[in-house]
Amino acid sequence: MLFNTAMIIGTGLIGTSLALSFKETKEINTIFGYDIDNNSLKESLKLGAIDEPAKISEISKADLIIFATPVESIKSILHDTISLVKENTVITDVGSTKYKIMQLFDTFKNKRVNFIGGHPLAGSEKSGPLDAKANLFKGKKYVLIKSANCDQVYFNKFERLITKIGAIPIIIDAKTHDEILSATSHLPQIISYYLVKTLMNLKEDNENYLKLVGTGFKDTTRLSKSDPQMWIDIFKQNKENILRAIENFEKELTAFKKDLIEDKYNEIKNDMIKISKFEL
Numbered sequence: 001m002l003f004n005t006a007m008i009i010g011t012g013l014i015g016t017s018l019a020l021s022f023k024e025t026k027e028i029n030t031i032f033g034y035d036i037d038n039n040s041l042k043e044s045l046k047l048g049a050i051d052e053p054a055k056i057s058e059i060s061k062a063d064l065i066i067f068a069t070p071v072e073s074i075k076s077i078l079h080d081t082i083s084l085v086k087e088n089t090v091i092t093d094v095g096s097t098k099y100k101i102m103q104l105f106d107t108f109k110n111k112r113v114n115f116i117g118g119h120p121l122a123g124s125e126k127s128g129p130l131d132a133k134a135n136l137f138k139g140k141k142y143v144l145i146k147s148a149n150c151d152q153v154y155f156n157k158f159e160r161l162i163t164k165i166g167a168i169p170i171i172i173d174a175k176t177h178d179e180i181l182s183a184t185s186h187l188p189q190i191i192s193y194y195l196v197k198t199l200m201n202l203k204e205d206n207e208n209y210l211k212l213v214g215t216g217f218k219d220t221t222r223l224s225k226s227d228p229q230m231w232i233d234i235f236k237q238n239k240e241n242i243l244r245a246i247e248n249f250e251k252e253l254t255a256f257k258k259d260l261i262e263d264k265y266n267e268i269k270n271d272m273i274k275i276s277k278f279e280l
Contacts, residue, residue: 002027002161003090007054007062009077011035011044014094014123015068016132019049021165024134028161032058043129060084064158066118067093070233071101078108087112090154094118096185097237098145098174105147114154117145117174120167121185127227138166145174182241187249189231190242192223 006022008015011033022028033050035041041053059065059081067074074093085091091113093101098117105115122140142162146155159169199217203209235242259267 001029002157002164003064004028005030005032005062006064006066007032007034007059008044008050008066008068009034009056009059010068010073011037011040011050011129012068013127013129013131014120014136015066016044016047016049016129017122017134017136018066018068018094018120018165019044020047020132020134021137022161023049025161025164027164028064032062034058040129044132047129047132049129049132056081057084060086062086063089064161065089065091067091067095069093070230071095071097071104071237072233074101075104078104082108082111082113085111085113088114088151088154090114090116090158092116092118092158094120096181096234098143098177100237102145102147102174106149109147109149111149114150114158115147116150116155116158117143117147117177118162119143119177119181122167127230135166137162140167141170142167143170143172143177145172145177178238179241182238182245183248186234186238186242187245189223189226190246191249192221193231196221196224 006019006028008019008031011019012035015033015035019031019033022031030052031050032052032054033041033044034054034056035044041050044050045053054061056077063086065085067077069077071093078091091105092115095101096119098119102115102117105117108115120137120140120142122136122142144155144159144162146152162169195217199209199213256268256271259265
């Protein structure tokens with residue numbers, strides 16, 4: 001057994017899905033859950049994801065602590081509870097930005113705690129424990145970032161746990177992670193939101209726009225149903241990288257617009273052929 005007791009802080013979609021997937025590995029003896037939303041906690045318990053709810057002061061029982069909450073709440077909880085955390089405990093998170101959280105972890109470098117930045121590249125536009133799945137991470141990439149104060153033995157231990165839930169560990173540094181995710185995750189989210197806003201504006205003058213929304217538009221804008229507050233936090237934490245990603249996208253859109261104005265259909269077609277053959 002890799003860990004005796006885990007505490008999941010934040011029993012939403014990702015937190016509850018992780019708990020369910022950990023259960024299947026049988027590598028954790030007991031899983032506690034904590035959430036300020038009591039309904040979320042009850043649903044996670046009902047699903048069998050957590051063994052029992054816990055008070056935040058019971059963080060001292062865990063040898064694995066997973067924060068499935070926004071960075072700001074991690075900061076306040078850690079400051080209030082770090083003195084209760086046992087030596088050699090592994091503490092990790094699941095956030096979409098990593099540089100700020102790793103900076104936060106480094107402020108506790110004098111503590112004998114193993115901080116690991118984590119980001120499972122899995123999820124949904126939905127939120128809450130009712131949409132949680134034990135197989136959510138199977139075949140999905142899971143970013144792991146070792147903090148300066150993390151013992152390699154404990155890093156390897158957590159990496160093995162991530163492998164056992166079927167995820168593929170990707171070890172990378174925080175700055176590179178945030179730069180890449182600004183283009184591969186954050187930019188698509190912004191496009192999804194503002195494509196819907198474009199339709200909202202067009203619909204003000206003509207209701208028929210809504211009548212002709214097909215599956216293509218719905219598929220492209222699925223992400224617009226995501227939790228806005230979560231994304232505001234991400235935009236704040238990765239602002240400069242996101243602005244650069246937007247500039248790169250604007251450059252391509254401007255080039256396409258110019259070619260369209262000038263009737264350069266061969267150039268557009270050649271671009272589209274290259275794009276369609278690009279393997280993701």
